[in-house]
C-alpha cells in the first residue's frame with residue numbers, strides 16, 4: 001500500500017513567510033485567505049493526499065510550525081486544526 005502522510009500546521013505560530021510553500025516539490029501548500037490571531041495569513045495544505053512526506057516544508061520553516069505524520073493503513077486524514085492546537 002502506498003505510504004500516506006498528514007501534514008499539520010500550527011496556524012497561530014505561522015507568520016506567513018511562504019518558505020514552506022516555495023519549497024514543497026508537489027506545490028500543495030498555500031496561504032489561508034483568513035488571518036490568524038497575529039494578523040498573518042497562515043500556511044496550510046491544500047491537497048493532503050499528494051504529500052510525499054519529504055519534510056522539505058518542515059525543514060524550511062524557521063518557526064517549527066509544521067509536523068509530518070505517516071498514517072497507518074486504514075487511518076483517515078483528520079482536520080489539521082485540532083492537532084495543531086495540541087502543540
Ligand code: SF4
Nearest residue numbers: 024051052054055057
Ligand atoms: S512533506 Fe514535502 S510534499 Fe508534503 S507538504 Fe511538505 S514539502 Fe510538500
Ligand code: SF4
Nearest residue numbers: 014015017018020061
Ligand atoms: S515556513 Fe513556517 S512560518 Fe513560513 S509560511 Fe510556512 S509554516 Fe508559516
